[in-house]
Amino acid sequence: MSDSGDMQNPEFEASRKRLDVQVGALVKSENVIYRIEQIIDFESVVGTAVETGRSRPLRILELQPVGDNGAAGKHDSHSDLAEIGDSDWKVAETRFAAIQPLIVAFSPGRREVELRAKEVGVDTATLYRWLQKYKGMKTVAALIPQKSGWTQGRGRIPIQAEAVVADVIKKYYLTPQRPTATKTVEEVLRQCQLRGVEPPHPTTIRSRIADVSEKERLRGRGFKEKAKNKFLPVPGHFPNADFPLAVIQIDHTPVDIILVDDTYRKPINRPWISLAMDINSRMITGYYLSFDPPSETSVAMCVAHSILPKDDWLLLHKVDATWPVWGVPKKIYVDNGADFRSDNFQQSCTMYGINLEFRPVKTPPLRGPH
Template sequence: MNWIENKENALVPYEPNRARLNIDVNSTVRFGDNVYRISQILDFKTVIGIDVESGRAASLAIAALIPIGQDKVDGLYANYDVSAIASEDWAIAQRRFAAIEPLLGHTIVGRKETEQRARETGVDAATLYRWLGKYNEWGELLALVPRKRGWQTGNSRISREADELITKVIKDYYLTKQRPSVQKAIEQVRELCDQSKIPPPSTTAIRARIKAVSDRDYLRGRGFADKARNKYTPSPGTFPGADYPLAIVQVDHTPIDVMLVDDVHRLSIGRLWLTLAICVHTRMITGYYLALDAPSGISVAMCVAHAALPKEEWLTVHGIEGDWPVWGFPSVLHTDNGPDFQAETLKLSCLNYGIENRFRPVKRPKYGGHIERLLGKFMDKIHALPGTTFSNVSQREGYDSDKQAVMSVSEFETWLVREILKYNESYHSKIFMSPSRKWHIGIFGNTGVDPLVGLPMRPADPLTVQRDFLPSYERTIQHYGVELDVRYYSEALRPWINAKDEQTGKTRKFIFRRDPRDISLIWFYDPLLKQYFKVPVANQAFPVAADRK
């Protein structure tokens, strides 16, 4: 299912909405036309709410609750497209977030804790309170971007070429046993930019990228491998930091060992790739993504988006009865070091939603054991399906996988979702209960056991979440529209045809997003209206198709 297909009219603007529903006692929510204050949380589906006007109690379905809308604040960049933010502003927002991060998650932030943090950071307590208020209200890093006049007209961002040079300097120069200073690394970036005739990024932007290097990578890269190992290596049977539901979510891919057929002509189309996400603390599967192409940044991004979103509608679409009460963003996304896990769109979106990207240490396979064992279990089940390719040539001897293929992509996906629900309800030997039970205890507690966390914040608008994790592109707008492999056109583009950048005088580039599963349309972000418009392919005879590059 693709939530984006719900938006049909290309000229109807779509404004991103990253609001999240806070399902907690005393939180106010909207249900229908009335506002309620939550008095009791019964389970993953239902709460008891008190109508704030009549005082009457009512049973409310969580799936139908809507967060109370925030008033727009002039100059606040919440709900902007993350790709439109200047690199320097991202750096400032990250520093502000680092200052308030230890104070987040507390119901009440006391003055003593705030003043202590103020002394540690050099930021006065009143400013910390203000930043906390913005972040808690909007729930995204963009709320901490400085409000600067004139930013909307176009601020410079680090070019892809310069960004790659910064990454290269950090990896090949800064994170070495020679241990050069930050200033030396900045000078190295500027020197490489000069050699490549690329405009150098600001010192602030380069310094922010260097400071963003994790402590673990810093120690390991600069010759302190033993310190890094002693500090971060888990004890047998444990995983550092996986202390509560969604603390750490692992993601990985595998090709599925079965040949599938298309839904229309029933002809063999080959094997799919499966991307799975698992909560390390509870072993609960939180999301998945299926693709014909080999793993890419979009595979990870779409899996993260699916994991974060409520699943009720998803189960209905696939005609499956059952519960998959998982939603919310993880604190840490744990992956390997492959390039598909380092896509820029994925990094920016994770950053804005407060997700820390943490990569699996090289040659430390035990760090990925949870997700790899899970993928192995699913492959064992798949080997019993018609059209299986088995796991090696010798097992496949005498078996024609293509001829035996009878299951379509949609049929396989339905089978997969059912298997995920079965797994979540099955006993797990490492946690001595089922993942769903572990998930329930972590959120609601048990006899003599306090809950570790409450219900996760629930994204209010699935389309915004999914769109945020789509790949973004920068293109000029010409008289024929915009070209991204094929040409797209909508009247929404007309005001920007051949528009010039006020700072450089060159033809201005605009932000577009596209779902590679359906390239018959793209999303255009209007920088003036701060809204999206759907732009269809110019040739209306063009069929719905996936990007197979």
């Protein structure tokens, strides 16, 4: 029980459970469990009742997550990213990369999990456990190693061994000969022996191999054309922006106005606006206005405004209109500015399952459907 100075009422305590609004996800409305069949717009979906099979439109604001998506074990999914050590975060990212192809499936079969486990070099039961943890919390933080605490810089292999692993991956694994992960591990161990370096554990080597991006893997192993077709967007059309919040694009620009002070009406400056736009609907999902030039803070404020409901904002600014846009996007598409490349922003996107994609250098912004 809280002390007398704590005015919080558990009955009205804000819930931080995440509602997964996507086709195939399970949600609850009026104590009935539905599977989402279609996303109509930012306010409504079509759901099919699991028990009866009947379909009906559902208002997103009235939906609730199924089950308890709260913290699992000792790790809170909303813990400060600064508390997570670099090595622990790297492990979580590696585990997420291993289960990512299975996440999109509603219920992957045993065969799919076994094949993926063999591909990434882990036990099938381990992969099942990672998948269960992630689906329970809907955040990469669930995959942080279960230890007494998160400490910075723990678990790194010696720099000499790291250099050997990187060299073998670049000159041996990423070649048109396409050696297997097992052969690559053997080559790392052989090179370490030749150079008099203490070899890392084979699991560590496999983790480094798993860190190689699909694009880099395809290009290095003789599939340049396939990598080009898969990862080079067609100019004028944004791929996979097939539904609201599939992709939002964020950019900054100085506003074409000069603001003046309240007293003397003297010019102050032109403000900057950070704008987030949904590619599919071409609707503005959020913004941040400031005299400060673009920074990590302006990006974070813009994303927060984009994700949160706008009802309180409309009341605060006395806007008599609706702005039915809120929710976590699947992908955020940005340029190569330093404000977007900060470790904290990238880790925050990874934490909440947002795919952060950078626009290729010297290419124009892509457009959504007309």
